[in-house]
Amino acid sequence: MNPAKRLEIFTRFRTANPKPTTELEFTTPFELLIAVLLSAQSTDVGVNKATRKLYPVANTPQAILDLGLDELKSYIATIGLYNTKAANVMATCRILVEQHGGEVPRSREALEALPGVGRKTANVVLNTAFGEPTMAVDTHIFRVSNRTKIAPGKNVDIVEQKLLKFVPKDFMIDAHHWLILHGRYTCVARKPKCWNCLIADLCEFKDKTPAPPGTLDPKVEALEAAGLK
Ligand code: SF4
Numbered sequence: 001m002n003p004a005k006r007l008e009i010f011t012r013f014r015t016a017n018p019k020p021t022t023e024l025e026f027t028t029p030f031e032l033l034i035a036v037l038l039s040a041q042s043t044d045v046g047v048n049k050a051t052r053k054l055y056p057v058a059n060t061p062q063a064i065l066d067l068g069l070d071e072l073k074s075y076i077a078t079i080g081l082y083n084t085k086a087a088n089v090m091a092t093c094r095i096l097v098e099q100h101g102g103e104v105p106r107s108r109e110a111l112e113a114l115p116g117v118g119r120k121t122a123n124v125v126l127n128t129a130f131g132e133p134t135m136a137v138d139t140h141i142f143r144v145s146n147r148t149k150i151a152p153g154k155n156v157d158i159v160e161q162k163l164l165k166f167v168p169k170d171f172m173i174d175a176h177h178w179l180i181l182h183g184r185y186t187c188v189a190r191k192p193k194c195w196n197c198l199i200a201d202l203c204e205f206k207d208k209t210p211a212p213p214g215t216l217d218p219k220v221e222a223l224e225a226a227g228l229k
Contacts, residue, residue, distance in 0.1 A: 001148070001149040001150055001166075001204055003166070003168070005202045006150055006166060006167065006168060007168050008199075008202055009148070009150065009199045009202050009203075010167065010168060010170075010171040010175065010178065012198050012199055012202075013171075013178035013182070013198075013199075014171065014174070014178070016198055017178065017181065019174075020174050020177035020178050020181060021128065021177055022044070022124070022128050022177065022180075023044040023045075023048075024036065024039060024044050024047060024048065024051075025048045025051060025052065026051075026129075027055075027059075028059065028129075029103075029104040029125065029129035029130070030059065030060060030061065030096070030103075030104050031051065031055055031059055032124070032125060032128060032129045033092075033104050033111075033114075033117070033121070033125050033129070034051070034064075034089055034092075035047050035048075035051055036121045036124045036125060037085060037088060037089060037092065037116045037117060037121060038050065038051070038076060038079055038085050038089070040081070040085070040116075040121075041080055041081060042079050042080045042081075046078060046079055046080075047079060049078065050075055050076045050078055050079055053075055054072075054075040054076065057075075058072075060102060061092075061093035061094075061096040061097045061102050062093070062097055062102060064089060064090070064093045065090065065093050065094060065097065069086055069087070069090050072086050072089060072090065073086045076089075084116075085116065087115075088115040088116030089116070091114075091115040091116075092114045092115050092116060092117065095113070095114055095115075096114075104125065104129065106126070106130050108122050108126060111125055111126070120136045120137065120138060120156075121136075122134075123135060123136035123137075123160075123176075124136040124176075127173065127176060128177075131173060133164075133172040133173055134176075135160050135163045135164055135167075135172075135175065135176050136176050137156040137159050137160045137163070137176075138180060139183075139189075140179065140180045140182075140183025140184055140187075141159065141163075141176060141179040141180055141183060142156055142159055143183050143187065143189060144179050144182055144183040144187045145159045145162070145163060145179065146159070147187060147192065147203065147205040148187075148199065148202075148203040148204060148205060149203075149204035149205075150163070150166065150167075150179075151163045151165075151166055151167075163175065163176075163179075182199075186198075191209050192205070192208070192209050193209065194208035194209040194210075195209065195210060195211030195212075195215060196211075196215075
């Protein structure tokens, strides 16, 4: 894919959604860190349901330590792998209190040293809590980058490096949110909604999904809704 196409793709993403962010609910870097840690192989909706009850009771490392493991589990029991995640949250909180004054560190090395925090989680926290131009490649970003050819690669590390190299600078901070949202709602795994995709003319995916029978062209639909057709 050439740079002009990439520029146009991200320009359209920005026009459609000028301030994208994560769908995980948080108000502090710590709340975001714990939400991302809980979200591995789980949905953001499920995590939000749990943290909406947990955070009013405990939203600092010390408060979660004071809560204790069993009590913490009772708040997150609806989330997959909650036993392991609860143990990681407790261990992470202990390190934050003992080594970081109860704060979330702003360095990749310190973040990745926390139990349950891998490169992807560190990237999300660095980007979304601290505004660093990192690229957290999840399953959605991996799929969209490969299908469109914005940044094709056989594994997430290659895609991450290519995105960091190829995404136009002005768009770097928000790029990962746009790509995730695009993958979650339009360029979905099984049958991408190519007929209703705002970058379909720029995307280089060969097997685009045709519009299902009876589906109106979205532009025609918009005109009809406005009473202009
Ligand atoms: S045209 Fe289809 S494959 Fe390409 S980005 Fe849009 S939904 Fe994905």
